[in-house]
Amino acid sequence: MARFVVIGQTATASADFSLEDLAGSSGRLDVLLRCVRAALLxxxxxxxxxxxxxVLLAGPDAPRTLRFDGASAKYVRPxxxxxxxxxxxxxxxxxxxGARGFVERRHGIAVADGGLDAVVADLGPGRAFLLDESGDDIRGIADADLAGDPVFFIGDHLGVSASMRDRVLALGGRxxxxxxxxxxxxxxxxxxxxxxDRRRPRGAPAAGL
Amino acid sequence: MARFVVIGQTATASADFSLEDLAGSSGRLDVLLRCVRAALLxxxxxxxxxxxxxVLLAGPDAPRTLRFDGASAKYVRPxxxxxxxxxxxxxxxxxxxGARGFVERRHGIAVADGGLDAVVADLGPGRAFLLDESGDDIRGIADADLAGDPVFFIGDHLGVSASMRDRVLALGGRxxxxxxxxxxxxxxxxxxxxxxDRRRPRGAPAAGL
Known part of the structure; x- marks a missing residue:
């Protein structure tokens, strides 16, 4: 199973944004939502x-984190x-x-109080990678390193902050x-x-089945 | 210069769609617009x-084609x-x-009457490729074949129709x-x-400059 963690430095953790001006009223939550489409569909x-x-790091309710699980997701449109x-x-x-950790709100969509801490507590084992222009080319990473349950940490339109970078690298991230x-x-x-997709052994079940 | 041609079999060629229900009211023009972001930004x-x-093939005004030119585009948001x-x-x-061919309507955005014919008349020289799951892996295509002014023909959420496939292959498309x-x-x-991006020689001007 692959996990993607997108860190929204300006994205609102509240519901008070406008659907008519998503980018302008949500601190660029649109950037993060497009990642959901790219990852799940x-x-x-x-x-x-x-x-x-x-990971939603802005607004009075921050930090909070939305989790979209492909395994149980319904009604996710592109x-x-x-x-x-x-x-x-x-x-x-x-x-x-009294709720702790992620609480499911819709089919496959859960919310937790907390940012990267809540994510790390939920992740379980898996190799961590930080997406970074100066990193090693993913095409050169060994199959064994990408196998299993990798976790990919990705920045938003502003990139990844220095403190977030340090935290991911401290998790053993490459x-x-x-x-x-x-x-x-x-x-x-x-x-x-x-x-x-390209590394998956031929004949392995397709991702969506 | 790279050119992308996205063929919208159900996408409306009229302006009478709703911004509140883009996917439902436009014949999935949303699919095509997301390609504009991916290609230009x-x-x-x-x-x-x-x-x-x-290429917009549905509705009473069809066929018509929208053209987005990176060279002169302004106000294109993701x-x-x-x-x-x-x-x-x-x-x-x-x-x-009396207008013929593409007529610019906004900075870098032009409209033409006609579908694939209007596109082909506008393209000029360049190697054509049809994106197709059963095709040759792009990673194995020679640098020389992808260099210059390649044209990539891509289907919509329904794929590429048989007739459209035949037309692109008749253009010498691979x-x-x-x-x-x-x-x-x-x-x-x-x-x-x-x-x-990966094939561009190191030291060549970045695409956006």
Whole structure:
């Protein structure tokens, strides 16, 4: 199972953004939502073996984290507005008293209080990678290193902050790059996903089955 | 210069779609607009050496084609709603009497009557490729074949129709694939763009400069 963790430095952790001006009113939550499409959806439906975490570090309710699980996700569409509507409903739901960790709000969509700490507590074992233009080319990473349950940490439109970089590297994360240019976060997800698709043994069950 | 031609079999050629229900009201024009983001935008701005054609084959005004030129594009944002607003304005503008071919409507955004014929008349020379899951892996295509002004023809959420496939192959197009899975059109654009980025000689001007 692949996990993607997208760190939204300016993305709101509250539901009070406008669907009519998503980018302008949500601290660029749109950047993170496009990563959900890139990670979870392909032509045949939902990639059941992928989980995406959106770490929301801005606004009065921050930090909070949205988790989209491919295994149980329903109603995830590729276009931004319905994705934003799902996020808005999940973030707006009242949290049960005494709840700990991730609480499921919709099919396959859960919310936790906390940022990277909450994600790390939820992840379990798996090799960590930090997507970074100056890292090693992903095409040169050994199959064995990308196998299993890798976790990919990805920045937003501002990149990855120095403190976040230190934390991911302290988890044993390795810096990897997907190409020579600095790309949008969702393009990075697409390129990592393609590399994983290509490494999957022929005859292995397709990701969506 | 790279050119992408995305063929929208159900995408409306009229401006009468709703921004509140883009996917449902436009015949999945959202699929095509996401390709514009993937082709034209990266972290440093607009890729000036890329042109995208959206072939709109549905609705009473069809066929028509939208052209987005990276060289002169302004106000192209990554989120869907503003991209849809640009498309709506361009499609809604009255066509000058006697105009032929592509007519610019906004900075870098032009409209032509006609579908693939209008695109082919506009393209000029360049090697054609048809993106197709059963094609040759793009990673194995020679640098010389991808150099110059390649044109990549890509299907929509329904794929590429048999008649469209025959037309592209009749142009001398070669079938190529970007990986083992069937992907969304914008992911295909991202993967082709990454391959071109990787083939660009080191020290060559970055795409956006």
């Amino acid at each position: 392909y032509s045949h439906g939902v990639r059941r073996d992928v989980t995406v975490y959106l 276009d931004e507005r319905p994705l934003a509507t799902l996020a808005k409903k999940a973030l707006g739901a009242e949290r049960p008293v 810096s990897i790059a997907v190409g020579p240019e600095s790309l949008h976060s969702d393009d990075v997800v697409t390129l990592v996903t393609n590399e994983l | 990266y972290s440093h701005g607009v890729r000036r050496d890329v042109t995208v054609y959206l 989120d869907e709603r503003p991209l849809a607003t640009l498309a709506k304005k361009a499609l809604g503008a009255e066509r000058p009497v 079938s190529i694939a970007v990986g083992p899975e069937s992907l969304h059109s914008d992911d295909v654009v991202t993967l082709v763009t990454n391959e071109l």
